[in-house]
Amino acid sequence: MTLQLFSSHAIKGMHLKNRVVMAPMCQYAVTAKDGNPNEWHYIHYLSRAIGGTGLIFLEMTDIDPDGRITEYDLGLWSDDQIPAFARIIEGIHAHNAKVGIQIAHAGRKTEFVSNPIAPSAIKFPGSPYRMPRALTTQEIQGVVQQFANAVRRAVKAGVDTIELHGAHGYLIHQFQSPLTNKREDQYGQDLSRFGVEVIQAAKREMPADMPLIFRISAVEYADGGYDIDHAIQLSKAYKAAGVDVFHVSTGGEGPTGIRQLGNYPGYQVTFAHQIRKEVNVPVIAVGMLEDPMRAQSVIQSGEADFVAIGRALLRDPYWAVNAAVTLGQEQTTIPKPYQAAY
Ligand SMILES: Cc1cc2nc3c(=O)[nH]c(=O)nc-3n(C[C@H](O)[C@H](O)[C@H](O)COP(=O)(O)O)c2cc1C
Numbered sequence: 001m002t003l004q005l006f007s008s009h010a011i012k013g014m015h016l017k018n019r020v021v022m023a024p025m026c027q028y029a030v031t032a033k034d035g036n037p038n039e040w041h042y043i044h045y046l047s048r049a050i051g052g053t054g055l056i057f058l059e060m061t062d063i064d065p066d067g068r069i070t071e072y073d074l075g076l077w078s079d080d081q082i083p084a085f086a087r088i089i090e091g092i093h094a095h096n097a098k099v100g101i102q103i104a105h106a107g108r109k110t111e112f113v114s115n116p117i118a119p120s121a122i123k124f125p126g127s128p129y130r131m132p133r134a135l136t137t138q139e140i141q142g143v144v145q146q147f148a149n150a151v152r153r154a155v156k157a158g159v160d161t162i163e164l165h166g167a168h169g170y171l172i173h174q175f176q177s178p179l180t181n182k183r184e185d186q187y188g189q190d191l192s193r194f195g196v197e198v199i200q201a202a203k204r205e206m207p208a209d210m211p212l213i214f215r216i217s218a219v220e221y222a223d224g225g226y227d228i229d230h231a232i233q234l235s236k237a238y239k240a241a242g243v244d245v246f247h248v249s250t251g252g253e254g255p256t257g258i259r260q261l262g263n264y265p266g267y268q269v270t271f272a273h274q275i276r277k278e279v280n281v282p283v284i285a286v287g288m289l290e291d292p293m294r295a296q297s298v299i300q301s302g303e304a305d306f307v308a309i310g311r312a313l314l315r316d317p318y319w320a321v322n323a324a325v326t327l328g329q330e331q332t333t334i335p336k337p338y339q340a341a342y
Pocket residue numbers: 023024025026027059060102165167168215249286287288289290308309310311312
């Protein structure tokens with residue numbers, strides 16, 4: 001049977017009605033600066049559920065107030081934040097979509113914290129970034145525990161899956177990169193160690209049938225940065241530690257050098273495909289996959305198991321419905337009250 005973008009698919013206990021994923025996208029819209037999602041987030045995410053998306057990732061959600069990029073980020077550093085997330089998750093479920101959440105710490109890539117933390121005291125280039133201090137070995141254990149606590153809260157709020165943010169130059173990525181991890185302890189000798197410990201701690205807080213997703217930067221673009229072979233080695237260690245699906249992005253560690261970021265449709269698909277093949281694991285491909293025919297071909301060719309859509313879903317909350325119509329697979333996707341329009 002030919003695989004389709006709009007065919008159902010299950011990963012462990014998570015049954016998805018289609019293979020369309022909304023990529024995590026920071027809204028920087030927490031005007032109260034308390035980490036709680038508000039009416040903006042409620043309407044923003046529920047619109048994409050009504051619009052037919054199978055799996056919706058809530059944006060980067062931070063494990064500590066100082067782990068935020070800006071004061072306007074979402075956070076799950078306190079049990080008090082659970083109800084606001086639960087309300088949105090229930091709403092998304094009521095419109096027949098599943099929900100993931102991206103759990104993160106910005107590390108040195110915060111834009112407002114005066115004394116940021118990082119694996120090593122190496123500054124992210126340019127303004128508004130500040131010189132971070134290197135975590136002590138003991139402090140690292142505390143950060144791993146904060147990841148676990150945030151995962152526990154997300155599970156309590158009702159999510160269907162967790163995504164750990166190991167991409168785009170944030171804290172987990174900082175540990176796995178030779179550019180930003182110059183430590184001499186066990187976390188520097190093995191660049192996958194911090195990620196592995198976060199994965200294991202997260203798994204302990206998750207039901208056995210809930211999939212764990214890991215977003216990875218498959219290559220770095222800064223000179224001296226790692227390549228796909230390093231990402232494959234990391235992915236093997238992360239899979240052994242408990243990752244069920246990789247969400248394959250690239251870069252974010254610093255200004256680009258000789259290796260250049262692609263700016264064409266599907267520019268990251270090849271990396272997703274390589275990780276899928278070499279690590280023997282399901283993957284989500286992302287990056288300029290707005291054309292429904294192209295998104296469909298990524299699934300049909302076996303390059304990836306899911307397609308994540310970012311900016312196109314900001315432009316059009318009904319991207320999935322409209323893509324299903326374009327592909328002639330709309331029967332189950334158009335919400336009944338909207339059928340007259342099609
Ligand atoms: C406004 C905006 C916010 C983003 N925030 C996040 C984020 O919170 N976490 C993350 O991993 N990626 C984030 N990204 C990257 C997207 O998830 C996605 O990988 C990227 O936009 C490429 O996909 P696209 O070409 O479909 O937009 C963000 C992108 C945009 C445009």
